[in-house]
Amino acid sequence: xxxxxxxxxxxxxxxxxxxxxxxxxxxxxxxxxxxxxxxxxxxxxxxxxxxxxxxxxxxxxxxxxxxxxxxxxxxxxxxxxxxxxxxxxxxxxxxxxxxxxxxxxxxxxxxxxxxxxxxxxxxxxxxxxxxxxxxxxxxxxxxxxxxxxxxxxxxxxxxxxxxxxxxxxxx
Amino acid sequence: xxxxxxxxxxxxxxxxxxxxxxxxxxxxxxxxxxxxxxxxxxxxxxxxxxxxxxxxxxxxxxxxxxxxxxxxxxxxxxxxxxxxxxxxxxxxxxxxxxxxxx
Numbered sequence: 001x002x003x004x005x006x007x008x009x010x011x012x013x014x015x016x017x018x019x020x021x022x023x024x025x026x027x028x029x030x031x032x033x034x035x036x037x038x039x040x041x042x043x044x045x046x047x048x049x050x051x052x053x054x055x056x057x058x059x060x061x062x063x064x065x066x067x068x069x070x071x072x073x074x075x076x077x078x079x080x081x082x083x084x085x086x087x088x089x090x091x092x093x094x095x096x097x098x099x100x101x102x103x104x105x106x107x108x109x110x111x112x113x114x115x116x117x118x119x120x121x122x123x124x125x126x127x128x129x130x131x132x133x134x135x136x137x138x139x140x141x142x143x144x145x146x147x148x149x150x151x152x153x154x155x156x157x158x159x160x161x162x163x164x165x166x167x168x169x170x171x
Numbered sequence: 172x173x174x175x176x177x178x179x180x181x182x183x184x185x186x187x188x189x190x191x192x193x194x195x196x197x198x199x200x201x202x203x204x205x206x207x208x209x210x211x212x213x214x215x216x217x218x219x220x221x222x223x224x225x226x227x228x229x230x231x232x233x234x235x236x237x238x239x240x241x242x243x244x245x246x247x248x249x250x251x252x253x254x255x256x257x258x259x260x261x262x263x264x265x266x267x268x269x270x271x272x273x
Contacts, residue, residue, distance in 0.1 A: 010175045014183050021187055021210055025194030030202045037206050044213050051224040056232050060216075063239055068209065068246045075250040076202060079257045084264060090197050091266055097196030101189050108185040112178050119177035119225070122239075127228045139233040151240045158244035165251030168258075 009050050016043035028089055030081050034072045041065050055133040180221035187214035190197040199264045201256075205249050 001074045020040035027033040048057035091097070129135065140148050187210060194207025216235045223231025257263055 004172050007172060010179070013253050014179075017183065018190065019185055021190040024210065024255055025190060025198065025203060025207055027203075030200060033206055036194065037209065040210065044217060047217060048220055053220050053224065053232050053235075056220060056235055058183050059236060059239060063243055064209075064213075068243055071246060071250060072202065072206065075253060078254060079202070079263055081200075081202075081263065084200055084262070086246050087199075087264065089199060091199045092198045098193060101193040101196060103194060105185065105189040108189070109182060112185060116176070116178045119181065123224065127226070129224065129227055129229060132229075132232075135229040136232055136236070139229050140236065143230075144233050144237075147237060151237055154244050155240060158247050162247040162251035164247070166254040 006050065010047070012048060013043050013047045016040075016046065028085055030076045030085075031073065034069055034076060037072070038069050041069065052129050053132065055136045124129055177221065177225055179217060184214045184218035184221070187211075187217065199266055201253055201263050201265050204265065205246065205250060205253070208249075209246065212238060 005143070016038055020036050020043055024033050024036040024040055026038060045057045045060040048054075048060060095143065191207045191209075191211035191214060194210065195204050198204055198207070216238050219231045219235045219238070223229065223235075253263065256268065260268065262268070
């Protein structure tokens with residue numbers, strides 16, 4: 001009984017994530033696609049909780065759902081999509097696209113199935129995941145300080161770039 | 172009952188990645204393409220966090236945080252490009268952007 005419920009949670013969350021993903025990419029209305037993306041991302045946040053990554057679950061909800069999806073909805077509002085919703089939705093070469101993607105999935109599935117035992121490492125790294133936020137903070141500020149600073153620089157550049165791209169020319 | 176096998180987590184990541192790939196390759200609307208790219212990045216994050224849980228190392232989660240930072244920056248710039256494109260060409264369909272096609 002001890003591991004039935006966590007296992008069940010994984011399969012329920014996997015169903016939510018994959019179902020939400022499929023529904024996201026098949027919507028005709030872009031706002032509906034963004035809402036189903038929120039469902040998928042919340043499923044992924046739940047999966048992070050299941051995997052003992054509490055800080056990352058909170059970051060996922062705050063940044064992805066609360067930031068990126070809101071950004072998508074704002075841009076969908078700015079762009080007039082009613083005409084686009086009435087037109088043909090799938091691109092001209094969609095059979096080739098789906099064939100390549102299904103081939104990719106079959107290939108990945110085959111290799112995952114073939115190397116199933118390799119996912120378990122014999123030597124243990126002797127670490128711990130609790131207390132999660134403190135350990136993530138130690139990792140970010142001690143071991144990965146340089147990538148952290150570079151990431152903040154990347155965010156600055158992206159912000160300036162997005163403002164420059166979206167600015168109206170004042171003539 | 173044994174815990175969930177590691178291969179199931181990796182297969183979930185691969186399946187979500189493939190769903191994102193189908194969205195990028197199949198749809199005409201540029202916004203849906205950008206949403207599918209976000210799905211692909213989430214698939215990679217699931218993989219990283221699953222292995223971080225199995226190896227009991229927090230490095231995977233730090234890597235996943237950097238992937239989220241990258242996804243945010245890329246979504247912002249991609250949507251800025253979309254706005255600039257829409258202002259010039261009045262369309263968001265990917266195959267109508269064909270000025271440089273021969």
